[in-house]
Amino acid sequence: MARGAGWQGFGQALGAPALAMGATFLAFGAAVAEAGLSLPWALLCTGAVYGMAGQLVLLQVAATGGAALPATIAATAANARFLPMAVAIAPLLGRRAPRWLALPFIAITPWAAGMRALPGLAESARLPWFLGFALASWCAAMAATAAGHGLAPNLPVELRAALLFANPLYFALLLAADSARPGVAPALLAGVLAAPLAWWVGGAWGLPAAGLVGGTLAFLWTRRR
Structure with a gap:
């Protein structure tokens, strides 16, 4: 097997x-x-x-x-x-x-x-x-x-x-297809909201900072619901 x-x-x-x-x-x-x-x-x-x-x-x-x-x-x-x-x-x-x-x-x-x-x-x-x-x-x-x-x-x-x-586009399409699964839709929305932070911070730290903020928001949102 x-x-x-x-x-x-x-x-x-x-x-x-x-x-x-x-x-x-x-x-x-x-x-x-x-x-x-x-x-x-x-x-x-x-x-x-x-x-x-x-x-x-x-x-x-x-x-x-x-x-x-x-x-x-x-x-x-x-x-x-x-x-x-x-x-x-x-x-x-x-x-x-x-x-x-x-x-x-x-x-x-x-x-x-x-x-x-x-x-x-x-x-x-x-x-x-x-x-x-x-x-x-x-x-x-x-x-x-x-x-x-x-x-x-x-x-x-x-x-x-x-x-x-x-x-990244392929990954986004996979997430969109799974948006009905628990926790996926909040993660997508939080990621969109946090995306400008990556641009503002810039450099090597922009993406991790946006991910940390967006992921934390999605976690708190899902936990509250």
Whole structure:
């Protein structure tokens, strides 16, 4: 059952989720090439950071010759949203030590798919399914980064900017489809209300600040109701 669940998750990731991730990472690979950085740098950044906000922070610092330590701190802050995501999905992955294998793959697309699919699976099949889905997503991100780096001269700046929003848009559509589930609608509304805060704070701390405020508002709203 476990092996079958893993292949099932792998296959399900190769549809719309892989296309959404691929579009975003294609744009990232092209941006790295335009900044004059190498393909190995792009692949290392995608494979190790695996979060577009943190990757863009690192790219900006690397392209301008910034220091490594501040860049690492900024990228960590930009990807701080993965911590509550990991806490939320952890109970669905079982109580045994192998669930720690899922940690490197906590990202928007695998997390959103896991939160929808895992409750309907047998407990023994949940971790294999998630690892299969996450591994396919990670491979799609790596392949798209390499393709974007090679196709950079053929991708206009406007197209790259649009492609960067493909994966967040896919995530937003998943949330909209689940808006009837408890807690989802308040989270969506609170996120919209808190979004201007990300613009106002700016930099690496804008997104975590907006997420903290919006998430707190959604939690308090749901708890009160």
